[in-house]
Amino acid sequence: LVTEKWWKNSIIYQIYPASFKDSNGDGIGDIPGIISSLDYITSLGVDVIWLCPMYDSPQIDMGYDISDYQSVYGPYGTVQDMEDLISECHKRGLRIILDLVVNHTSDQHKWFQESRSSKTNPKRDWYIWKPAKYDANGNRQPPNNWRSIFGGSAWEWDEKTQEYYLHLFCVEQPDVNWENAETRQAIYDEAMEFWLQKGVDGFRVDTVNMYSKHPGYADAPILDPKSETQPAFSLFCNGPRIHEYLSEMNEVLSKYDAMTVGELPNTHTLEGVLRYVSAAEKQLSMVFQFDLVDLGHGKDYKFLTTDPGWTLGELKAAVKSTQDIIRGTDAWTTVFMENHDQGRSVSRFGSDKTPEWRVRSAKMLAMMQSTLSGTQYIYQGQEIGMVNAPREWTIDEYKDIDSSNYYRMVSKVSNNDPVALETAMDALQRLARDHSRLPMQWSDEAYAGFSPATSAKPWMRPHDNYPEVNVKLQEKDGGSVLEFWKKMTELRKQYADLLVFGDFDILDEENESVFTYTKSSRDRTVLVILNFSDRSQKFETPETLKGEWKLLAGNVDDIQEELQAFEGRVFLV
């Protein structure tokens, strides 16, 4: 273990700057707020923080639309604040990684301003411009039928220069042309080296498989006959030059021994994933696969009119596909159930129906996460069991562009049909990205202790449950979700050979209520039993594991013969 890379046995805490801690009372989280919370973060047993984009940005997509890689968004602070944050982290033995968003920039970035100024501008080719197509009636059409990930066409017409530009995300996020070597160099210099030289320890790499589009820009197959645009993931993910680009990027990173975790949507085969994370390939340290967090989504579009639900069998298969990445390979993997793009895990995979189930299922999920192999990620608020916003909240409380585009689309298509709009709110209440962006619940004071009591209203409404679910209360309660997470992170470190590096095997693939698996090293085994149902279940002793068992962790006080609703047990065999 000693010879392993530092990032393998690390626990990484993800911070969403707008919603973490507001130090100056303008209702928006900020860097000084993060600095003031570093001792809290270290108390969790965390080794690294990952900071979501804090760069200057018009905030159309909450900072994933960057207008200047080398400056900081005013309300969050300054470059000096970032330098302080980096040194305050390092002082405490914490490492820090930033979000690297280089598939696209903001349309306000000076590169794009130049690019769109004329067809002959030297930076014209830094973005993806294409001429219009015309139909039989002479009507102007975009170059192809690709759908943007936030809905509508992925192409935007530019009146001034009479061409379309590509934006896989929102209109204000034009895609950079990675085919241009000069553009790539500018990205390495301005977005990467600038911060590596300031001491950051690596990057979470946004949309890491989208930089190389399939040449020809062919139309996507028609999956949605009622729509003019079609999901086109297969045509813009994992394109022919992607691994060449990542090798080049890796040369920059390796000068600093920086870690990377790539965001890898729409990639499901073992071979496909290994191209990114096998050590021999020299691309990325690890990736986030989407198998687990995509459960209960539509395949090509996440919001569906009917809830597709998910089964425990699907969840087991999703976990297995990420654990298998490291079985007999030189690759590495990740463990996560939440991030800033997802609903809260307790609401999705546990239960927030009663306070008792909320607490117990949050602990059950903590047991699962803490016993799977790979680098572990905790998203802010997950450690106190924060849950999705209540169903009663109206669309006005949802701030994300993905949510508002979706709601607007439904109201247009349905002509404001109240039933359709209520169904849309059901979908948003399950899956909207907003849920993870509610203010962090620090205490039972005004605004959940996120903003000072005297300040402006926070940019998002704090969850109504903050008087019961908050850090301050849980720090004083030995039975809280927070104290449980701390125990689990300690256990993970103590049994790292099994929990971080061990082999994963499912014992009950067929069981739709209980998830039983082992983690094993050469001479020891850990057995994990998790009841994902809200009913009691039979507790079965696996035949192969007779012998002496020691209970390492559990989430009920009175252990009985049967497993209670959402009960979990972790044994050392």
Ligand code: TEU
């Ligand atoms: O997300 C990319 C992505 O493909 C999805 O997670 C997407 O946000 C979701 O499916 C939409 O419903 C990354 C960032 O994590 C996300 O916050 C950004 O909006 C996006 O890239 C664009 O930079």
Ligand code: CA
């Ligand atoms: Ca602030």
